[in-house]
Amino acid sequence: MDMLNDPALTAFRDEVRAFLTAHLPDHIREAATRATSVFIDPAVSLPWQHILHERGWAAPDWPAEYGGPGWSEIQRYIFAAECAHAGAPNLAPMGLKMVAPVIMHYGSAEQRAHYLPRILSGADYWCQGFSEPGAGSDLAALQLRAVPDGPDYILNGSKIWTTHAHFANRMFALVRTSNDGKPQAGISFLLLDMGLPGITVEPIRTLAGDHEFNQVFFDDVRVPQANRLGGENEGWSVAKHLLTFERGGKYAPGLIGRLGRLRARGNLDPMLRAQLDREAVTLTALQALELKAMRGVGGGAALYASALKILGTETAQRIDTMACEIAGHAGWADADGQTPAELAVAVPRYLNDRAATIYAGSNEIQRDLIARAMLG
Ligand SMILES: Cc1cc2nc3c(=O)[nH]c(=O)nc-3n(C[C@H](O)[C@H](O)[C@H](O)COP(=O)(O)OP(=O)(O)OC[C@H]3O[C@@H](n4cnc5c(N)ncnc54)[C@H](O)[C@@H]3O)c2cc1C
Numbered sequence: 001m002d003m004l005n006d007p008a009l010t011a012f013r014d015e016v017r018a019f020l021t022a023h024l025p026d027h028i029r030e031a032a033t034r035a036t037s038v039f040i041d042p043a044v045s046l047p048w049q050h051i052l053h054e055r056g057w058a059a060p061d062w063p064a065e066y067g068g069p070g071w072s073e074i075q076r077y078i079f080a081a082e083c084a085h086a087g088a089p090n091l092a093p094m095g096l097k098m099v100a101p102v103i104m105h106y107g108s109a110e111q112r113a114h115y116l117p118r119i120l121s122g123a124d125y126w127c128q129g130f131s132e133p134g135a136g137s138d139l140a141a142l143q144l145r146a147v148p149d150g151p152d153y154i155l156n157g158s159k160i161w162t163t164h165a166h167f168a169n170r171m172f173a174l175v176r177t178s179n180d181g182k183p184q185a186g187i188s189f190l191l192l193d194m195g196l197p198g199i200t201v202e203p204i205r206t207l208a209g210d211h212e213f214n215q216v217f218f219d220d221v222r223v224p225q226a227n228r229l230g231g232e233n234e235g236w237s238v239a240k241h242l243l244t245f246e247r248g249g250k251y252a253p254g255l256i257g258r259l260g261r262l263r264a265r266g267n268l269d270p271m272l273r274a275q276l277d278r279e280a281v282t283l284t285a286l287q288a289l290e291l292k293a294m295r296g297v298g299g300g301a302a303l304y305a306s307a308l309k310i311l312g313t314e315t316a317q318r319i320d321t322m323a324c325e326i327a328g329h330a331g332w333a334d335a336d337g338q339t340p341a342e343l344a345v346a347v348p349r350y351l352n353d354r355a356a357t358i359y360a361g362s363n364e365i366q367r368d369l370i371a372r373a374m375l376g
Contacts, residue, residue: 013078020086023051032089033341036348038356039212040089042125042167049091049122058120059096066104066112067120073294077250084253085260092164095119095126097249099172099191102242106189106230115191127194128246129159129173129216130239136161137365139174140183140236144218146175146190148225153177153190155198155221161359165201165214169194172242178233189235191227198222208351240302246360248305251312252287259283259319261342262326272325279319286311303373306366313356313363320350 031044052058060076062068071079100119103111118124135142144157155175165171171192178186194201198221203211230238263276289311293304323346357363 009074009078012075013082016079016082017086019055019057020082020088023055024048024086024088025051028089029087030341033087034345035089036208036345036352037210037212038090039092039163042092042164045089045091046122046125048089052091053121058091058122059100061097062100062120063104066100066116074291077253077291077294080250081253081256084257087257090254092125093246093249094128094164094168094172095124095170098128098242098246099126101245102172102189102229102238103191105241106238111191111229124170125164125168126170126172127162127165127168127216129162129165129171131161132158133160133215137362139239140187142174142176142187144173144175146177146188146223148177149222151226152222152224155190155192155218155223157218159216159218161204161213162201162216163213163359165194165216166203166211171216172229174235174239177235184236186233187235187239188232189229189238190223191229192221192223196221196223206352207354208348210348210352212352243361244302244305246305247309247366248293248301249308249312250290251308251316252283252290255312255316255319256280256283256287258323258342261340262319262323265326268326269329272322272329275318275322279315279322282311282315286315303370306361306369309360310363310366313353316356317353320346320353324350 025047028044028048032040035041035044049058056067056069057079059066059068060071060079064070096119100116103115103119107115115124119126129144130139130142132142132144144155144159146153146155153175157175159165159171159173162171171194173190173192174187175190176186177188180186198219200217200219202215202217204213204215206212225232229235259276259279263273263280268276286308289304290308293301293308323342327343327346
């Protein structure tokens with residue numbers, strides 16, 4: 001990373017690099033490079049999380065009091081960039097990056113003490129139960145009903161597009177606890193165990209043929225009210241807080257790594273090379289914006305999150321298209337008969353990445369949020 005002109009940061013980068021060289025196993029790096037999705041299977045991501053956890057680096061964004069390394073924003077960015085450059089797999093975001101910050105913010109002392117160490121170590125694997133068949137962009141229309149019964153709620157309904165529900169032992173879910181007033185005012189946020197009687201997980205295949213997400217059915221599922229995060233009917237605020245973490249983040253480091261591997265290839269069509277060069281400029285701008293957002297420059301975390309989501313996902317899709325073109329030009333294999341991983345997965349990754357402009361709230365909705373905030 002060429003933004004370093006501080007010897008302490010250079011030393012930090014070298015420390016991270018040395019750690020990655022020594023501890024990132026080849027089979028994990030190889031599996032990550034061949035992954036067709038940003039959601040890496042836990043068989044690959046969890047062993048890497050265990051290695052990072054042992055070093056105290058599994059959750060770079062967490063405050064030190066909960067087990068984070070206590071790094072500055074720029075150190076966290078350097079760490080992400082070095083991991084991407086080394087080909088390390090993404091860790092599952094649902095626990096570490098999505099539900100953990102809201103447990104820190106809204107959870108009781110007992111909830112924080114119970115869940116956070118299990119998220120950090122990878123003992124719990126989470127999925128996100130927000131969308132329903134009739135509630136996606138219009139999330140507040142959700143209908144999964146939670147009716148109080150003694151100390152519990154009884155849940156009936158279903159969640160859909162639930163990424164990695166077939167791996168997860170925990171779900172954080174938005175449920176309807178009231179139909180009075182505005183739809184947003186009758187939603188609660190629950191933390192639940194996926195092994196509870198009455199929960200069924202049905203696979204959904206994607207366009208790319210992957211089994212990545214599911215529909216999850218709830219049939220008289222009993223969940224303790226003590227598993228609610230925040231007050232009853234106050235789940236919408238928790239969800240909005242969480243969505244900032246889901247949408248924001250660091251797209252540039254991984255994309256810079258991918259683009260670099262494509263640009264390093266010889267014999268590229270000059271038009272294609274010019275397009276790749278243009279994306280390199282776009283990524284420099286995206287990186288600057290991500291750093292600005294991390295430092296909180298200009299405020300408006302939710303708006304930054306929306307803008308970064310649009311820029312990151314749309315740039316990724318353009319890079320996917322170019323990877324397919326290069327794979328076509330190169331006839332897949334190099335002169336030595338080997339097919340580089342980047343090209344071998346170009347088409348399935350292209351197909352899988354069509355979803356990137358839809359999940360975490362579609363890009364049309366993000367543009368709408370920005371327009372409403374900026375233009376009124
Ligand atoms: C790969 C993948 C993984 C996902 N994982 C999860 C998960 O783990 N948990 C979870 O809860 N959800 C998950 N989702 C669901 C995701 O959040 C929704 O797909 C998304 O919010 C869009 O909702 P929808 O699919 O119901 O589309 P709809 O809301 O029906 O929208 C259809 C189209 O209409 C457009 N549209 C809708 N309203 C407007 C408007 N007001 N203005 C302009 N355009 C509009 C949308 O942009 C979209 O193009 C996942 C989705 C995908 C694709």
